[in-house]
Amino acid sequence: LRMVSANAVGNEPVSDEELRPHILEGFIGQPRLKAQLQLFLDAARKRDVPPDHILLAGPPGLGKTTLAMIVANELGVPIRVTSGPAIQHAGDLASILSSLDAGEVLFIDEIHRLPRAAEELLYIAMEDFRVDVMVGKGPGASSIPLTLPRFTVIGATTREGMLPSPLRARFGFTAHLDFYPTEELEKLIERSAKVLGLELGEGAAHQLARRSRGTPRIANRLLRRVRDWAIVHDLPIVEPDDVKEALALYQIDTEGLDRLDIAVLDAIIRNFNGGPVGLNNLSAMVGEEAETVETVCEPYLVREGFMMRTPKGRVATAKAWGHLGLTPPQETGG
Numbered sequence: 001l002r003m004v005s006a007n008a009v010g011n012e013p014v015s016d017e018e019l020r021p022h023i024l025e026g027f028i029g030q031p032r033l034k035a036q037l038q039l040f041l042d043a044a045r046k047r048d049v050p051p052d053h054i055l056l057a058g059p060p061g062l063g064k065t066t067l068a069m070i071v072a073n074e075l076g077v078p079i080r081v082t083s084g085p086a087i088q089h090a091g092d093l094a095s096i097l098s099s100l101d102a103g104e105v106l107f108i109d110e111i112h113r114l115p116r117a118a119e120e121l122l123y124i125a126m127e128d129f130r131v132d133v134m135v136g137k138g139p140g141a142s143s144i145p146l147t148l149p150r151f152t153v154i155g156a157t158t159r160e161g162m163l164p165s166p167l168r169a170r171f172g173f174t175a176h177l178d179f180y181p182t183e184e185l186e187k188l189i190e191r192s193a194k195v196l197g198l199e200l201g202e203g204a205a206h207q208l209a210r211r212s213r214g215t216p217r218i219a220n221r222l223l224r225r226v227r228d229w230a231i232v233h234d235l236p237i238v239e240p241d242d243v244k245e246a247l248a249l250y251q252i253d254t255e256g257l258d259r260l261d262i263a264v265l266d267a268i269i270r271n272f273n274g275g276p277v278g279l280n281n282l283s284a285m286v287g288e289e290a291e292t293v294e295t296v297c298e299p300y301l302v303r304e305g306f307m308m309r310t311p312k313g314r315v316a317t318a319k320a321w322g323h324l325g326l327t328p329p330q331e332t333g334g
């Protein structure tokens, strides 16, 4: 069976980690961002100092964590991983900071969710490489300044606008990740298929890429489902029709829209007659936080021409009506 290659024996689970590229060169797509980051890293290496702090912004699943790990790997330094919600008190962050080694990368996912006090502590640490450690309690408490070695913070956020400007200003480099075009996702799928030991026929990667919502994480997830299909059906090579059939079984939308995308379009069309509707009303109708609708759902729907954001609110396009199998009324059809 050609499907099984040296590095993937049968249906042994392959973790997310195994599909993560470890060097910048292996990171698919986003050419401008890669060139900028390469220059940034080369300069730091030449100067022999840890690079400036880096902010990675963009929707989930587009490669922020992967890039952070690549940066640490390219610099040959360890990476410490935490997240905004994991840090409940400023003290949690203080203890992480005070245990960092020189040059280490501190990755803070969902950095916009840090508590306010931790945020303040962080930007002082990022600027002055110093943290104030509280000793004692009550009126007798005092703070002792502790000098930190130089390190690099890599923050990731789906919501750059929510970062207070003093914190945002501490990042020397901000990268915006955007949804991937189908051709780039095809390359990514071909690379992942090799890692998984799956042979894809001509056009199969394209069918998968189209359904991946512009998102590498989704592309890899769908590829695994297709692999299950190939294993069960003893397919040596996966052809485009196999992809269609396998993904139809999982009710994957042909345009890559997920459950929330569809719920949003459905609400605009059925509950608000195509819009315009305000973000809060829309979010309440689909039972999701406004932040999620705005940062996860809408950018993709707008980019793919299913929705428009107007001053009066969100409007479903004729393409959206058509996708749900409906005919737009004359006024909104356009």
Ligand code: ADP
Residues within 6 Å of the ligand: 016, 017, 019, 020, 021, 026, 027, 028, 029, 059, 060, 061, 062, 063, 064, 065, 066, 067, 156, 188, 216, 217, 220
């Ligand atoms: P985020 O942190 O933005 O939510 P991740 O970095 O966790 O996203 O990426 C999700 C998955 O997609 C990872 O398993 C990674 O292997 C893969 N991935 C993301 N971007 C790329 C890329 N540009 N090239 C190759 N694989 C990628």
